[in-house]
Amino acid sequence: MMPADEPPRVEEDGLTRKMTGDRRVHREMILEVANLTMRFGGLTAVSAVSFAASRGEITAVIGPNGAGKTTLFNCITGFYRPTGGAIRLHRANELPVDLHLLPGHRIARAGVARTFQNIRLFPGMTALENLLVAQHVKLMAATGFGIGAVLGLSRYPKAERQAVELARQWLSATNLLDRADDPAGALPYGAQRRLEIARAMCTEPALLCLDEPAAGLNPRESDELARLLLEIRGQGTSLLLIEHDMGVVMRISDRVVVLDHGKLIADAAPAAVQGDPKVIAAYLGEGDEDEEAEA
Amino acid sequence: MTPAQAIRDAAIAAAVAFGLFVMLVGLRTDVGPEGGLILRQRWGQVALLCGIVFAGRLAITTLAGRRALQPSTAPGPWTARLQRAGKLLAPALLAVALVLPAIPGIGRYELDIGILVLTYIMLGWGLNIVVGLAGLLDLGYVAFYAIGAYSYALLAQYFGLSFWICLPLAGILAAFWGVLLGFPVLRLRGDYLAIVTLAFGEIIRVVLLNWTELTNGPNGISGIPRPSFFGLPFSMAGGEGTFAGFFGIEPSPSHRVIFLYYVIFALALLTNWVTLRLRRQPLGRAWEALREDEIACRALGINITTTKLTAFALGAMFGGFAGAFFATRQAFISPESFTFIESAIILAIVVLGGLGSQVGVAIAALVMIGGFEVFRGLDEWRMLVFGGAMVVIMVLRPRGLVGTRTPSIALGEKRAIGGDLVGEGRG
Ligand SMILES: Nc1ncnc2c1ncn2[C@@H]1O[C@H](COP(=O)(O)OP(=O)(O)O)[C@@H](O)[C@H]1O
Ligand SMILES: [Mg+2]
Numbered sequence: 001m002m003p004a005d006e007p008p009r010v011e012e013d014g015l016t017r018k019m020t021g022d023r024r025v026h027r028e029m030i031l032e033v034a035n036l037t038m039r040f041g042g043l044t045a046v047s048a049v050s051f052a053a054s055r056g057e058i059t060a061v062i063g064p065n066g067a068g069k070t071t072l073f074n075c076i077t078g079f080y081r082p083t084g085g086a087i088r089l090h091r092a093n094e095l096p097v098d099l100h101l102l103p104g105h106r107i108a109r110a111g112v113a114r115t116f117q118n119i120r121l122f123p124g125m126t127a128l129e130n131l132l133v134a135q136h137v138k139l140m141a142a143t144g145f146g147i148g149a150v151l152g153l154s155r156y157p158k159a160e161r162q163a164v165e166l167a168r169q170w171l172s173a174t175n176l177l178d179r180a181d182d183p184a185g186a187l188p189y190g191a192q193r194r195l196e197i198a199r200a201m202c203t204e205p206a207l208l209c210l211d212e213p214a215a216g217l218n219p220r221e222s223d224e225l226a227r228l229l230l231e232i233r234g235q236g237t238s239l240l241l242i243e244h245d246m247g248v249v250m251r252i253s254d255r256v257v258v259l260d261h262g263k264l265i266a267d268a269a270p271a272a273v274q275g276d277p278k279v280i281a282a283y284l285g286e287g288d289e290d291e292e293a294e295a
Numbered sequence: 296m297t298p299a300q301a302i303r304d305a306a307i308a309a310a311v312a313f314g315l316f317v318m319l320v321g322l323r324t325d326v327g328p329e330g331g332l333i334l335r336q337r338w339g340q341v342a343l344l345c346g347i348v349f350a351g352r353l354a355i356t357t358l359a360g361r362r363a364l365q366p367s368t369a370p371g372p373w374t375a376r377l378q379r380a381g382k383l384l385a386p387a388l389l390a391v392a393l394v395l396p397a398i399p400g401i402g403r404y405e406l407d408i409g410i411l412v413l414t415y416i417m418l419g420w421g422l423n424i425v426v427g428l429a430g431l432l433d434l435g436y437v438a439f440y441a442i443g444a445y446s447y448a449l450l451a452q453y454f455g456l457s458f459w460i461c462l463p464l465a466g467i468l469a470a471f472w473g474v475l476l477g478f479p480v481l482r483l484r485g486d487y488l489a490i491v492t493l494a495f496g497e498i499i500r501v502v503l504l505n506w507t508e509l510t511n512g513p514n515g516i517s518g519i520p521r522p523s524f525f526g527l528p529f530s531m532a533g534g535e536g537t538f539a540g541f542f543g544i545e546p547s548p549s550h551r552v553i554f555l556y557y558v559i560f561a562l563a564l565l566t567n568w569v570t571l572r573l574r575r576q577p578l579g580r581a582w583e584a585l586r587e588d589e590i591a592c593r594a595l596g597i598n599i600t601t602t603k604l605t606a607f608a609l610g611a612m613f614g615g616f617a618g619a620f621f622a623t624r625q626a627f628i629s630p631e632s633f634t635f636i637e638s639a640i641i642l643a644i645v646v647l648g649g650l651g652s653q654v655g656v657a658i659a660a661l662v663m664i665g666g667f668e669v670f671r672g673l674d675e676w677r678m679l680v681f682g683g684a685m686v687v688i689m690v691l692r693p694r695g696l697v698g699t700r701t702p703s704i705a706l707g708e709k710r711a712i713g714g715d716l717v718g719e720g721r722g
């Protein structure tokens with residue numbers, strides 16, 4: 001599935017930049033967030049945020065803790081119903097879909113997959129089973145919604161073989177093939193993070209939303225993660241990435257959106273964001289809070 | 296543990312025992328000589344019980360050490376053995392069950408116990424779909440059992456339909472009520488779901504009790520037709536057109552018992568077969584995934600409401616089948632057979648057997664129901680014995696006899712998953 005001899009783009013920073021620069025000339029959007037507002041009682045966690053993520057790119061969402069990044073994700077993936085504004089998914093050759101109007105489980109079917117800031121696997125099920133549950137919608141249709149399968153009248157066996165094959169591909173892409181039959185809860189932390197990404201990819205999404213996938217990983221694991229995300233982008237899936245590890249963000253993202261106190265304060269290429277005084281101010285302001293929180 | 300610690304520990308246990316027994320044992324109301332109630336005080340017995348607890352606790356801590364009482368959910372030494380033996384145990388149990396009526400020395404009484412045990416195995420397997428696989432705590436399962444039983448009884452009484460036509464109808468009606476209850480209720484979680492299902496069980500019973508025109512209220516329905524053998528009734532008269540007459544054998548009351556035994560055996564096997572099959576398919580995996588993490592399921596596009604509803608409806612359907620069988624076996628039903636204690640027993644079978652384990656549920660039903668009947672001679676003491684046994688199992692094996700989960704699919708070899716990793720579901 002993934003060309004093994006593809007040159008790792010991680011190391012060639014300059015080249016990556018130039019390529020993405022070219023791409024942006026004819027960028028099409030995959031996700032459009034327009035005037036999105038999310039209030040919890042008196043607290044406005046996301047305040048009139050508008051931006052667009054381009055198809056085939058990695059769009060990073062950064063910002064200090066409590067900036068509203070996870071809330072933004074929860075709105076996009078249907079866990080919260082936004083107080084105001086719109087979220088639209090533009091898949092290639094399809095009509096745009098209003099995500100903010102869909103019920104939660106329809107959003108994954110529309111083509112948006114996500115991972116969680118606190119890993120949410122099915123710990124008592126094996127890695128392979130986790131990936132098969134991710135293909136539930138497809139498999140369920142193949143069983144004739146349960147009835148045909150019990151009676152043994154269906155095209156289910158073939159569909160299951162294909163599903164296992166897809167799972168196997170993602171297990172090997174995430175370097176988990178030898179742990180396929182181990183319960184997800186028994187895997188080491190880094191492996192659980194990768195498995196969650198593999199599970200999201202098994203829904204065959206057009207847009208993958210990752211909430212702090214590098215949190216808690218060591219530098220080597222972060223590097224592997226960055227490579228994995230570039231591979232996923234290489235296959236044509238667009239990514240929306242919340243990340244605190246600036247090394248990873250600056251290396252792999254094509255565009256960076258910065259939130260602070262629920263407001264969008266920057267939306268630019270990584271290099272431009274790095275030098276933006278507003279962004280620096282937001283992060284400097286957070287420094288003391290972090291120390292307080294840890295104390 | 297030092298002796299001083301051991302004594303303190305035993306003293307604490309004795310204090311707890313005192314707190315429990317001071318009211319339960321210490322005070323007793325009796326009918327006095329003039330017919331009024333008098334309060335009898337039994338402080339001697341309280342002291343004796345506290346003394347036993349003190350000595351017992353001291354003996355346990357000093358002789359065995361506290362380690363011996365550590366709870367465990369991991370695949371322990373004997374579950375590992377059971378797992379290995381399980382491959383043999385399940386077919387062995389099945390073979391014994393299959394030939395039971397032919398084993399010499401098995402009379403009518405033993406077969407009746409066998410029918411009872413199989414009924415509870417079937418109910419346990421049915422509830423296991425809801426509680427064990429989907430992780431929905433249902434305290435009102437007996438409602439579906441009652442709906443199945445009354446469906447058959449009423450359909451037979453008012454429309455003269457036969458058992459074999461009513462059996463599927465009873466299942467469908469129970470499933471229908473399952474969906475009807477499930478629809479508003481399944482958005483509740485954990486404790487709330489348990490309370491509402493508990494209430495549902497009671498509501499059904501109270502309706503059956505009070506809707507006298509339809510159900511004959513507390514007097515129940517009698518004269519429910521017995522099942523026929525493909526149209527041949529069992530009759531002591533023999534003669535043309537009866538079971539004995541058709542096969543040219545001596546009429547005997549045991550024919551019907553044996554037949555009923557095989558009917559419930561087949562129904563239980565059907566339940567097991569459907570469950571095992573569904574477990575290896577997307578629907579069953581989605582149930583288990585729901586039990587593990589509902590939010591993750593939603594993010595994967597699984598419709599939580601319909602998935603829960605299917606589990607609820609399917610569990611209810613098997614409860615309905617079992618109810619119809621109960622009605623035809625007893626030939627008489629009344630709301631008294633469908634009290635909360637039935638739900639509690641079925642749930643206890645599922646929990647003791649190990650949530651989600653088919654063999655575990657069968658063994659638990661065999662031990663609990665069969666054992667309960669066999670030890671009838673012990674009178675009230677058997678309650679104490681079984682209560683004690685349940686406490687011991689819950690202390691030592693909090694996840695039930697078979698606390699491990701077998702994966703539904705594997706690239707290589709399927710290895711049991713320890714109960715500590717497997718979710719219990721929160722509604
Ligand atoms: N369900 C909720 N109810 C109330 N407040 C919430 C809820 N979710 C998030 N918040 C608040 O919204 C703000 C943004 O949180 P979050 O989106 O998690 O930040 P981030 O992911 O950027 O660290 C925080 O102040 C948080 O307390
Ligand atoms: Mg967050």
